[in-house]
Amino acid sequence: MNTQTNTPDYQECIQNAALAFLERHQAEHLNDISALLNRTINHLVSSFDVAESVAIKLTSLAHIELVEIAFRQRLDLDYSSATVVVIKDPIKGVCWSVPVSLIYERILNAPDNVRLRSANS
Incomplete structure (x- = not known):
């Protein structure tokens, strides 16, 4: 097992790997x-040789972040x-301006849209 499991940089790196896997x-x-x-x-344990207890802790923290x-x-x-719909992310300090027509075209009217339903039904 890696001996650096107690360093913040190592744990942050493994937590980021867990977050990426979750996403x-x-x-x-x-x-x-x-x-x-x-x-x-299991991914953290097998891919990064992380102790299971550390993997559990960092996966839990990554899930909270997700x-x-x-x-x-x-x-x-x-x-x-x-x-136009404006969406803000106050933590990152960014915002996106998204045309409603694009939302309709790419999400609502997409052929693989099986999760969203009309509000009129």
Whole structure:
């Protein structure tokens, strides 16, 4: 096992690897978060030779970060209009201006859209 498991840089690197793994594979485990977490722990242990206890800790921290990322972006109603949606990420200090037509074209009207349903139904 790697002897650097107590250094902050090492742990941050492994936590980032866990976060990247969670982001890549979360869609495969939409209904079973424990399977995703276990898979991530196993990935850290096998790919990075991390002790299981460290992998559990860093996977848990990465999962918290993943949840925070998913909920920190906000719709900015003050700057949005009928044709443009403005989304802000206050932590990163960035915002995106997205045309509503692009949202419709790429998400709502996409052929593989099986998760979103019309609000009129």
